[in-house]
Amino acid sequence: MSQFRERYENAPYNDIDMRAANYVERREAPGWTDHDEVELEAWLSESVAHRITFIRLNSSWKRTERLIALRSPDNGPDAAPDPHKGTRYLKIAAVFGVFLGLGGFLVTYLTTPPTESYSTPVGGREILTLKDGSRIELNTDTSVRVALSGKERAVTVEKGEVYFEVHHDASRPFVVTAQGHRVVDLGTQFSLRVDKADVKVALLEGRVRFDPYAQTSTKPEVLTSGDVLVASADRVSVNKEPLRNLLASLAWRGGMLEFHNTSLAEAVAEFNRYNQTKIVLEDPRARAETINGMLPINDLAEFAHVAKNLFGLRAENHGDEIVLTR
Protein backbone atom coordinates (compact mmCIF):
# COMPACT_ATOMS: atom_id res chain seq x y z
CA MET A 1 0.00 0.00 0.00
CA SER A 2 2.75 2.45 0.87
CA GLN A 3 4.31 1.78 -2.45
CA PHE A 4 1.02 2.69 -4.00
CA ARG A 5 1.01 5.97 -2.10
CA GLU A 6 4.47 6.92 -3.14
CA ARG A 7 3.61 6.21 -6.67
CA TYR A 8 0.65 8.40 -6.98
CA GLU A 9 2.03 11.17 -4.88
CA ASN A 10 4.87 11.51 -7.31
CA ALA A 11 2.69 10.71 -10.23
CA PRO A 12 3.21 12.86 -13.24
CA TYR A 13 -0.05 14.08 -14.63
CA ASN A 14 -0.58 14.22 -18.33
CA ASP A 15 -1.99 17.08 -20.37
CA ILE A 16 -5.51 15.74 -20.19
CA ASP A 17 -5.37 15.62 -16.41
CA MET A 18 -3.96 19.10 -16.10
CA ARG A 19 -6.34 20.59 -18.59
CA ALA A 20 -9.37 18.93 -17.03
CA ALA A 21 -8.23 20.10 -13.60
CA ASN A 22 -7.90 23.61 -14.93
CA TYR A 23 -11.46 23.54 -16.23
CA VAL A 24 -12.72 22.09 -12.97
CA GLU A 25 -11.14 24.88 -10.99
CA ARG A 26 -11.99 27.78 -13.27
CA ARG A 27 -15.53 26.70 -13.90
CA GLU A 28 -16.72 27.46 -10.42
CA ALA A 29 -14.71 30.66 -10.06
CA PRO A 30 -15.98 34.08 -11.01
CA GLY A 31 -15.09 35.04 -14.56
CA TRP A 32 -16.23 31.81 -16.19
CA THR A 33 -18.16 32.83 -19.29
CA ASP A 34 -20.63 31.19 -21.64
CA HIS A 35 -17.86 31.14 -24.13
CA ASP A 36 -15.74 29.11 -21.73
CA GLU A 37 -18.61 26.72 -21.23
CA VAL A 38 -18.88 26.17 -24.97
CA GLU A 39 -15.17 25.56 -25.17
CA LEU A 40 -15.38 23.03 -22.35
CA GLU A 41 -18.31 21.25 -23.95
CA ALA A 42 -16.35 20.95 -27.17
CA TRP A 43 -13.35 19.59 -25.36
CA LEU A 44 -15.45 17.07 -23.45
CA SER A 45 -17.04 15.75 -26.61
CA GLU A 46 -13.69 15.24 -28.25
CA SER A 47 -13.05 12.01 -26.40
CA VAL A 48 -14.29 9.78 -23.64
CA ALA A 49 -10.93 10.18 -21.94
CA HIS A 50 -11.53 13.91 -21.61
CA ARG A 51 -14.97 13.37 -20.23
CA ILE A 52 -14.18 10.75 -17.61
CA THR A 53 -11.15 12.68 -16.44
CA PHE A 54 -13.25 15.78 -16.03
CA ILE A 55 -16.00 13.97 -14.13
CA ARG A 56 -13.50 12.23 -11.90
CA LEU A 57 -11.60 15.38 -10.94
CA ASN A 58 -14.74 17.42 -10.59
CA SER A 59 -16.24 14.87 -8.26
CA SER A 60 -13.41 14.90 -5.72
CA TRP A 61 -12.91 18.65 -6.00
CA LYS A 62 -16.58 19.15 -5.11
CA ARG A 63 -16.06 17.09 -2.02
CA THR A 64 -13.42 19.49 -0.82
CA GLU A 65 -16.02 22.25 -0.69
CA ARG A 66 -16.61 21.18 2.85
CA LEU A 67 -13.17 22.39 3.78
CA ILE A 68 -14.76 25.78 4.06
CA ALA A 69 -15.81 24.64 7.51
CA LEU A 70 -12.22 25.27 8.51
CA ARG A 71 -12.53 28.94 7.82
CA SER A 72 -12.40 30.96 10.98
CA PRO A 73 -14.16 34.32 11.13
CA ASP A 74 -10.83 36.05 10.80
CA ASN A 75 -9.46 34.59 7.64
CA GLY A 76 -12.11 35.26 5.08
CA PRO A 77 -11.29 37.30 2.03
CA ASP A 78 -12.31 40.49 3.78
CA ALA A 79 -10.46 39.68 6.94
CA ALA A 80 -9.29 42.69 8.81
CA PRO A 81 -6.91 41.28 11.38
CA ASP A 82 -7.44 43.24 14.54
CA PRO A 83 -6.39 41.31 17.59
CA HIS A 84 -5.09 44.24 19.54
CA LYS A 85 -7.48 46.46 21.30
CA GLY A 86 -6.14 49.50 23.12
CA THR A 87 -2.70 49.20 21.70
CA ARG A 88 -1.82 52.80 22.35
CA TYR A 89 1.29 52.00 24.34
CA LEU A 90 2.26 49.01 22.46
CA LYS A 91 4.60 48.84 19.60
CA ILE A 92 3.75 46.02 17.32
CA ALA A 93 6.85 45.09 15.48
CA ALA A 94 5.05 43.08 12.92
CA VAL A 95 1.57 41.81 12.44
CA PHE A 96 0.93 39.53 9.60
CA GLY A 97 -1.60 36.93 8.77
CA VAL A 98 -0.06 33.64 7.93
CA PHE A 99 -2.24 30.89 6.78
CA LEU A 100 -1.10 27.50 7.93
CA GLY A 101 -4.08 25.34 7.54
CA LEU A 102 -6.38 25.00 10.48
CA GLY A 103 -7.76 28.48 10.55
CA GLY A 104 -6.36 31.94 10.33
CA PHE A 105 -3.28 32.22 12.35
CA LEU A 106 -2.31 35.61 13.40
CA VAL A 107 1.26 35.82 14.44
CA THR A 108 1.93 38.82 16.51
CA TYR A 109 5.21 39.95 17.85
CA LEU A 110 5.02 41.95 20.97
CA THR A 111 7.87 44.19 21.70
CA THR A 112 7.08 46.13 24.83
CA PRO A 113 5.59 44.95 28.09
CA PRO A 114 2.41 46.88 28.95
CA THR A 115 -0.71 44.86 29.35
CA GLU A 116 -2.36 43.94 26.14
CA SER A 117 -5.83 42.49 25.67
CA TYR A 118 -6.88 39.95 23.12
CA SER A 119 -10.28 38.51 22.59
CA THR A 120 -12.17 36.34 20.17
CA PRO A 121 -15.86 36.52 19.29
CA VAL A 122 -18.20 33.55 19.45
CA GLY A 123 -16.94 31.12 16.83
CA GLY A 124 -13.55 32.82 16.67
CA ARG A 125 -10.14 31.29 17.14
CA GLU A 126 -6.80 32.94 17.19
CA ILE A 127 -3.19 32.11 17.74
CA LEU A 128 -0.73 34.51 19.28
CA THR A 129 2.94 33.88 19.12
CA LEU A 130 4.80 35.79 21.74
CA LYS A 131 8.25 37.17 21.30
CA ASP A 132 9.70 34.42 23.47
CA GLY A 133 8.32 31.77 21.12
CA SER A 134 5.43 30.75 23.36
CA ARG A 135 2.13 30.20 21.65
CA ILE A 136 -1.28 31.04 22.96
CA GLU A 137 -4.36 29.78 21.16
CA LEU A 138 -7.64 31.41 22.02
CA ASN A 139 -10.81 29.42 21.57
CA THR A 140 -14.28 30.84 21.00
CA ASP A 141 -15.57 33.76 23.10
CA THR A 142 -12.34 34.20 25.01
CA SER A 143 -10.55 37.16 26.56
CA VAL A 144 -7.01 37.30 27.86
CA ARG A 145 -4.60 39.96 29.00
CA VAL A 146 -0.92 39.55 28.37
CA ALA A 147 1.89 41.42 30.11
CA LEU A 148 5.47 40.57 29.30
CA SER A 149 8.29 42.02 31.29
CA GLY A 150 11.91 41.17 31.90
CA LYS A 151 10.95 39.29 35.05
CA GLU A 152 7.73 37.60 34.30
CA ARG A 153 5.36 36.65 31.53
CA ALA A 154 1.87 37.09 32.86
CA VAL A 155 -1.35 36.03 31.17
CA THR A 156 -4.75 36.54 32.71
CA VAL A 157 -7.64 34.56 31.32
CA GLU A 158 -10.82 36.52 31.89
CA LYS A 159 -13.15 34.13 30.16
CA GLY A 160 -13.17 31.30 27.68
CA GLU A 161 -10.57 28.70 26.86
CA VAL A 162 -6.91 28.92 26.00
CA TYR A 163 -4.26 26.45 24.93
CA PHE A 164 -0.69 27.28 25.90
CA GLU A 165 2.59 26.07 24.51
CA VAL A 166 5.10 27.67 26.76
CA HIS A 167 8.69 28.22 25.91
CA HIS A 168 10.25 27.55 29.27
CA ASP A 169 12.49 30.17 30.77
CA ALA A 170 13.36 29.73 34.45
CA SER A 171 14.47 33.32 34.76
CA ARG A 172 11.14 34.60 33.46
CA PRO A 173 8.32 32.46 34.78
CA PHE A 174 5.20 32.14 32.72
CA VAL A 175 2.23 32.70 34.99
CA VAL A 176 -1.39 32.27 34.01
CA THR A 177 -4.05 33.69 36.28
CA ALA A 178 -7.75 32.81 36.20
CA GLN A 179 -10.33 33.59 38.89
CA GLY A 180 -7.49 34.34 41.26
CA HIS A 181 -5.84 30.93 40.82
CA ARG A 182 -2.35 30.92 39.43
CA VAL A 183 -0.76 28.38 37.13
CA VAL A 184 3.02 28.62 36.98
CA ASP A 185 4.68 26.95 34.06
CA LEU A 186 7.55 24.59 34.53
CA GLY A 187 7.98 23.95 30.77
CA THR A 188 4.83 22.74 29.20
CA GLN A 189 1.74 22.48 27.04
CA PHE A 190 -1.59 22.87 28.72
CA SER A 191 -5.07 24.21 28.30
CA LEU A 192 -7.10 26.30 30.67
CA ARG A 193 -10.81 26.89 30.56
CA VAL A 194 -12.87 29.28 32.60
CA ASP A 195 -16.47 28.20 32.92
CA LYS A 196 -18.37 30.54 35.20
CA ALA A 197 -16.65 30.18 38.59
CA ASP A 198 -14.76 27.03 37.67
CA VAL A 199 -11.30 26.80 36.23
CA LYS A 200 -10.14 23.67 34.49
CA VAL A 201 -6.50 23.03 33.71
CA ALA A 202 -5.44 20.08 31.56
CA LEU A 203 -1.78 19.15 31.24
CA LEU A 204 -0.77 17.72 27.93
CA GLU A 205 2.93 17.72 28.51
CA GLY A 206 5.45 18.95 31.04
CA ARG A 207 4.64 20.31 34.48
CA VAL A 208 2.92 23.27 36.02
CA ARG A 209 2.43 24.40 39.56
CA PHE A 210 -1.08 25.35 40.50
CA ASP A 211 -1.42 27.96 43.26
CA PRO A 212 -5.05 28.20 44.27
CA TYR A 213 -6.72 31.47 44.96
CA ALA A 214 -5.45 32.74 48.33
CA GLN A 215 -8.70 32.17 50.19
CA THR A 216 -8.97 28.55 49.24
CA SER A 217 -7.40 26.41 51.88
CA THR A 218 -5.88 23.92 49.45
CA LYS A 219 -2.14 23.74 48.98
CA PRO A 220 -0.30 24.27 45.71
CA GLU A 221 -0.38 21.29 43.40
CA VAL A 222 2.19 20.21 40.89
CA LEU A 223 0.49 18.82 37.80
CA THR A 224 2.16 16.50 35.35
CA SER A 225 1.08 15.33 31.95
CA GLY A 226 -2.35 13.75 31.88
CA ASP A 227 -3.55 15.63 34.95
CA VAL A 228 -6.82 17.48 34.78
CA LEU A 229 -7.50 19.88 37.59
CA VAL A 230 -10.82 21.51 38.31
CA ALA A 231 -10.89 24.39 40.76
CA SER A 232 -14.13 25.90 41.95
CA ALA A 233 -14.35 28.76 44.42
CA ASP A 234 -13.78 26.49 47.40
CA ARG A 235 -12.31 23.20 46.28
CA VAL A 236 -9.81 21.67 43.94
CA SER A 237 -9.81 18.19 42.43
CA VAL A 238 -7.24 16.47 40.24
CA ASN A 239 -7.75 13.46 37.99
CA LYS A 240 -5.55 11.59 35.56
CA GLU A 241 -6.99 11.33 32.08
CA PRO A 242 -5.71 9.31 29.12
CA LEU A 243 -3.93 11.44 26.56
CA ARG A 244 -6.55 10.49 24.05
CA ASN A 245 -9.24 12.25 26.06
CA LEU A 246 -7.11 15.33 26.46
CA LEU A 247 -6.50 15.51 22.76
CA ALA A 248 -10.20 15.04 22.12
CA SER A 249 -10.97 18.02 24.33
CA LEU A 250 -8.48 20.04 22.31
CA ALA A 251 -9.99 19.16 18.95
CA TRP A 252 -11.20 22.76 18.75
CA ARG A 253 -7.65 23.71 17.82
CA GLY A 254 -8.31 22.01 14.51
CA GLY A 255 -11.78 23.47 14.17
CA MET A 256 -13.50 20.31 15.35
CA LEU A 257 -15.42 19.00 18.31
CA GLU A 258 -14.84 15.45 19.38
CA PHE A 259 -17.35 13.46 21.36
CA HIS A 260 -16.95 10.18 23.21
CA ASN A 261 -20.17 8.89 24.70
CA THR A 262 -21.19 12.45 25.23
CA SER A 263 -24.85 13.11 25.94
CA LEU A 264 -26.59 14.99 23.20
CA ALA A 265 -27.47 17.71 25.71
CA GLU A 266 -23.79 18.26 26.48
CA ALA A 267 -22.86 18.11 22.83
CA VAL A 268 -25.41 20.81 22.05
CA ALA A 269 -24.12 22.99 24.89
CA GLU A 270 -20.59 22.55 23.64
CA PHE A 271 -21.55 23.28 20.07
CA ASN A 272 -23.44 26.41 21.11
CA ARG A 273 -20.26 27.90 22.51
CA TYR A 274 -19.08 28.36 18.95
CA ASN A 275 -22.10 29.65 17.13
CA GLN A 276 -24.29 32.71 17.33
CA THR A 277 -27.18 30.65 16.07
CA LYS A 278 -28.02 28.41 18.99
CA ILE A 279 -29.32 24.90 18.85
CA VAL A 280 -32.22 24.21 21.15
CA LEU A 281 -33.02 20.67 22.15
CA GLU A 282 -35.90 20.13 24.50
CA ASP A 283 -36.89 16.55 23.90
CA PRO A 284 -35.83 14.88 27.19
CA ARG A 285 -35.25 11.48 25.65
CA ALA A 286 -33.00 12.88 22.95
CA ARG A 287 -31.05 14.93 25.50
CA ALA A 288 -29.92 11.76 27.21
CA GLU A 289 -28.80 9.94 24.08
CA THR A 290 -25.09 9.65 23.51
CA ILE A 291 -23.02 10.66 20.55
CA ASN A 292 -19.58 9.72 19.28
CA GLY A 293 -17.36 11.16 16.62
CA MET A 294 -16.17 14.48 15.30
CA LEU A 295 -18.01 17.51 14.04
CA PRO A 296 -16.81 20.73 12.49
CA ILE A 297 -17.18 23.47 15.08
CA ASN A 298 -19.06 25.95 12.96
CA ASP A 299 -21.11 23.72 10.76
CA LEU A 300 -24.67 23.92 11.97
CA ALA A 301 -25.93 22.02 8.97
CA GLU A 302 -23.69 19.13 9.82
CA PHE A 303 -25.01 19.07 13.35
CA ALA A 304 -28.58 19.11 12.11
CA HIS A 305 -27.68 16.33 9.74
CA VAL A 306 -26.29 14.18 12.54
CA ALA A 307 -29.34 14.87 14.69
CA LYS A 308 -31.56 13.75 11.86
CA ASN A 309 -29.65 10.65 10.88
CA LEU A 310 -28.63 9.37 14.26
CA PHE A 311 -31.53 10.46 16.40
CA GLY A 312 -34.38 11.06 13.97
CA LEU A 313 -34.69 14.70 15.00
CA ARG A 314 -36.08 17.37 12.77
CA ALA A 315 -34.42 20.77 12.54
CA GLU A 316 -36.58 23.86 12.42
CA ASN A 317 -34.90 27.08 11.58
CA HIS A 318 -36.11 30.03 13.65
CA GLY A 319 -33.58 32.60 12.58
CA ASP A 320 -31.21 32.78 15.53
CA GLU A 321 -32.24 29.40 16.85
CA ILE A 322 -32.42 25.96 15.39
CA VAL A 323 -34.92 23.88 17.27
CA LEU A 324 -34.55 20.11 17.15
CA THR A 325 -37.75 18.16 17.59
CA ARG A 326 -39.01 14.66 17.02
Added chain:
Amino acid sequence: MDKISNFRRATAVSLPGAARGTPMSAADEWFDREVLPLEKLLMQFLERNWRNPSDLPDFRQEVYALVYEAALTEIPGNTRHFVLTTARNLLINRARHERIIPIEAAADIEELGLALDVPGPDRIVIARDELRHLQAALDRLPPRCREAVVLRRVNGLTRTEIAQQMGITEFTVTRYLSRGICMLADILHGEPSNIRRKS
Protein backbone atom coordinates in the same frame (compact mmCIF):
# COMPACT_ATOMS: atom_id res chain seq x y z
CA MET B 1 -29.35 35.35 7.03
CA ASP B 2 -25.95 34.17 6.12
CA LYS B 3 -26.26 31.34 8.59
CA ILE B 4 -29.56 30.27 7.16
CA SER B 5 -28.39 30.11 3.60
CA ASN B 6 -25.33 28.31 4.81
CA PHE B 7 -27.56 25.84 6.53
CA ARG B 8 -29.56 25.17 3.40
CA ARG B 9 -26.64 24.96 1.12
CA ALA B 10 -24.78 22.40 3.09
CA THR B 11 -27.74 20.16 3.76
CA ALA B 12 -28.66 19.97 0.14
CA VAL B 13 -27.11 16.95 -1.49
CA SER B 14 -24.44 18.33 -3.72
CA LEU B 15 -24.41 16.49 -6.96
CA PRO B 16 -20.80 16.52 -7.98
CA GLY B 17 -21.93 16.83 -11.50
CA ALA B 18 -21.16 18.79 -14.56
CA ALA B 19 -24.63 20.15 -14.09
CA ARG B 20 -24.24 23.72 -15.11
CA GLY B 21 -24.92 24.40 -18.74
CA THR B 22 -25.88 20.95 -19.84
CA PRO B 23 -27.28 18.53 -17.31
CA MET B 24 -25.33 15.38 -16.68
CA SER B 25 -26.20 12.50 -18.91
CA ALA B 26 -27.30 9.21 -17.40
CA ALA B 27 -23.87 7.77 -18.13
CA ASP B 28 -22.12 10.73 -16.50
CA GLU B 29 -24.22 10.37 -13.43
CA TRP B 30 -23.80 6.64 -13.23
CA PHE B 31 -20.06 7.02 -13.63
CA ASP B 32 -19.86 9.60 -10.89
CA ARG B 33 -22.21 7.88 -8.49
CA GLU B 34 -21.30 4.25 -8.94
CA VAL B 35 -17.96 3.86 -10.65
CA LEU B 36 -15.77 6.44 -8.93
CA PRO B 37 -16.48 5.08 -5.44
CA LEU B 38 -15.03 1.79 -6.65
CA GLU B 39 -11.69 3.32 -7.48
CA LYS B 40 -9.94 1.99 -4.41
CA LEU B 41 -11.19 -1.48 -5.12
CA LEU B 42 -10.17 -1.20 -8.75
CA MET B 43 -6.70 0.02 -7.90
CA GLN B 44 -6.23 -2.77 -5.38
CA PHE B 45 -7.28 -5.26 -7.98
CA LEU B 46 -4.93 -3.87 -10.61
CA GLU B 47 -2.10 -3.57 -8.15
CA ARG B 48 -2.46 -7.12 -6.99
CA ASN B 49 -2.48 -8.47 -10.50
CA TRP B 50 0.08 -6.44 -12.35
CA ARG B 51 3.68 -6.11 -11.49
CA ASN B 52 4.55 -2.78 -13.02
CA PRO B 53 2.92 -0.08 -10.88
CA SER B 54 3.62 2.71 -13.31
CA ASP B 55 1.12 1.18 -15.74
CA LEU B 56 -1.72 1.41 -13.29
CA PRO B 57 -2.98 4.96 -13.80
CA ASP B 58 -3.24 4.26 -17.53
CA PHE B 59 -5.07 1.02 -16.86
CA ARG B 60 -7.45 2.80 -14.59
CA GLN B 61 -8.25 5.33 -17.28
CA GLU B 62 -8.68 2.58 -19.82
CA VAL B 63 -11.09 0.68 -17.63
CA TYR B 64 -13.01 3.88 -17.01
CA ALA B 65 -13.21 4.65 -20.70
CA LEU B 66 -14.44 1.14 -21.49
CA VAL B 67 -17.13 1.05 -18.85
CA TYR B 68 -18.23 4.58 -19.68
CA GLU B 69 -18.59 3.75 -23.33
CA ALA B 70 -20.60 0.68 -22.47
CA ALA B 71 -22.85 2.76 -20.25
CA LEU B 72 -23.65 5.08 -23.14
CA THR B 73 -25.53 2.17 -24.68
CA GLU B 74 -26.85 0.64 -21.51
CA ILE B 75 -26.21 1.25 -17.84
CA PRO B 76 -24.81 -1.99 -16.44
CA GLY B 77 -26.80 -3.68 -13.71
CA ASN B 78 -24.02 -4.75 -11.38
CA THR B 79 -21.46 -1.98 -11.52
CA ARG B 80 -18.88 -3.58 -9.28
CA HIS B 81 -18.87 -6.80 -11.18
CA PHE B 82 -18.79 -5.01 -14.48
CA VAL B 83 -15.87 -2.78 -13.53
CA LEU B 84 -13.81 -5.64 -12.16
CA THR B 85 -14.55 -7.92 -15.09
CA THR B 86 -13.52 -5.17 -17.47
CA ALA B 87 -10.31 -4.72 -15.50
CA ARG B 88 -9.60 -8.42 -15.55
CA ASN B 89 -10.13 -8.69 -19.30
CA LEU B 90 -7.92 -5.72 -19.86
CA LEU B 91 -5.13 -7.28 -17.82
CA ILE B 92 -5.48 -10.60 -19.59
CA ASN B 93 -5.30 -8.94 -22.98
CA ARG B 94 -2.30 -6.94 -21.98
CA ALA B 95 -0.59 -10.00 -20.54
CA ARG B 96 -1.17 -11.93 -23.75
CA HIS B 97 0.03 -9.08 -25.79
CA GLU B 98 3.20 -8.79 -23.79
CA ARG B 99 3.58 -12.55 -23.49
CA ILE B 100 3.42 -12.45 -19.76
CA ILE B 101 2.04 -15.45 -17.98
CA PRO B 102 -1.47 -14.42 -17.03
CA ILE B 103 -2.45 -13.90 -13.48
CA GLU B 104 -5.14 -15.66 -11.56
CA ALA B 105 -7.43 -12.75 -11.41
CA ALA B 106 -10.73 -14.49 -11.70
CA ALA B 107 -11.19 -15.63 -8.13
CA ASP B 108 -10.20 -12.27 -6.80
CA ILE B 109 -13.21 -10.50 -8.10
CA GLU B 110 -15.77 -12.04 -5.83
CA GLU B 111 -13.39 -12.01 -2.91
CA LEU B 112 -12.68 -8.33 -3.18
CA GLY B 113 -16.21 -7.50 -4.03
CA LEU B 114 -17.41 -8.94 -0.77
CA ALA B 115 -14.77 -7.42 1.38
CA LEU B 116 -15.28 -3.83 0.50
CA ASP B 117 -17.74 -1.10 1.06
CA VAL B 118 -20.40 -2.86 3.05
CA PRO B 119 -22.15 -0.13 4.97
CA GLY B 120 -22.02 -0.99 8.64
CA PRO B 121 -23.89 0.47 11.56
CA ASP B 122 -21.07 2.93 12.08
CA ARG B 123 -21.50 4.38 8.69
CA ILE B 124 -23.20 7.57 9.66
CA VAL B 125 -20.80 8.26 12.46
CA ILE B 126 -17.90 7.62 10.15
CA ALA B 127 -19.33 10.19 7.79
CA ARG B 128 -18.64 12.76 10.49
CA ASP B 129 -14.99 12.12 9.90
CA GLU B 130 -15.25 13.49 6.40
CA LEU B 131 -13.75 16.81 7.32
CA ARG B 132 -10.88 15.18 9.12
CA HIS B 133 -10.39 12.92 6.14
CA LEU B 134 -10.30 15.89 3.80
CA GLN B 135 -7.82 17.60 6.06
CA ALA B 136 -5.59 14.56 6.03
CA ALA B 137 -5.78 14.50 2.24
CA LEU B 138 -4.80 18.16 2.14
CA ASP B 139 -1.83 17.49 4.37
CA ARG B 140 -0.42 15.09 1.83
CA LEU B 141 -0.07 17.72 -0.84
CA PRO B 142 3.33 19.35 -1.29
CA PRO B 143 3.49 22.50 0.88
CA ARG B 144 3.13 25.21 -1.78
CA CYS B 145 0.49 23.29 -3.62
CA ARG B 146 -1.38 22.77 -0.37
CA GLU B 147 -1.15 26.45 0.45
CA ALA B 148 -2.71 27.39 -2.87
CA VAL B 149 -5.51 24.87 -2.43
CA VAL B 150 -6.22 26.08 1.11
CA LEU B 151 -6.34 29.70 0.04
CA ARG B 152 -8.76 28.73 -2.68
CA ARG B 153 -10.94 26.26 -0.85
CA VAL B 154 -10.94 27.49 2.72
CA ASN B 155 -10.40 31.19 2.30
CA GLY B 156 -12.15 31.48 -1.02
CA LEU B 157 -9.50 33.68 -2.62
CA THR B 158 -9.32 34.17 -6.37
CA ARG B 159 -6.30 33.15 -8.37
CA THR B 160 -5.16 36.75 -8.52
CA GLU B 161 -5.40 37.11 -4.76
CA ILE B 162 -3.58 33.84 -4.20
CA ALA B 163 -0.82 34.98 -6.54
CA GLN B 164 -0.42 38.17 -4.55
CA GLN B 165 -0.47 36.47 -1.21
CA MET B 166 2.01 33.78 -2.20
CA GLY B 167 4.16 36.13 -4.23
CA ILE B 168 4.02 34.01 -7.37
CA THR B 169 2.53 34.41 -10.82
CA GLU B 170 -1.03 33.48 -11.65
CA PHE B 171 0.31 30.91 -14.04
CA THR B 172 2.08 29.15 -11.20
CA VAL B 173 -1.04 29.37 -9.05
CA THR B 174 -2.93 27.64 -11.84
CA ARG B 175 -0.32 24.90 -11.99
CA TYR B 176 -0.45 24.38 -8.23
CA LEU B 177 -4.23 24.25 -8.22
CA SER B 178 -4.46 21.87 -11.16
CA ARG B 179 -1.89 19.59 -9.65
CA GLY B 180 -3.63 19.76 -6.30
CA ILE B 181 -6.93 18.82 -7.91
CA CYS B 182 -5.32 15.80 -9.59
CA MET B 183 -3.61 14.66 -6.41
CA LEU B 184 -6.73 15.10 -4.32
CA ALA B 185 -8.62 12.98 -6.83
CA ASP B 186 -6.05 10.20 -6.47
CA ILE B 187 -6.13 10.41 -2.70
CA LEU B 188 -9.87 10.84 -2.24
CA HIS B 189 -11.07 8.37 -4.85
CA GLY B 190 -8.27 5.99 -4.03
CA GLU B 191 -9.27 5.85 -0.40
CA PRO B 192 -12.94 6.52 -0.13
CA SER B 193 -15.69 5.55 0.47
CA ASN B 194 -17.37 5.06 3.76
CA ILE B 195 -17.07 8.80 3.90
CA ARG B 196 -19.11 9.56 0.90
CA ARG B 197 -22.58 10.53 1.88
CA LYS B 198 -25.31 8.44 0.32
CA SER B 199 -27.66 10.64 -1.58
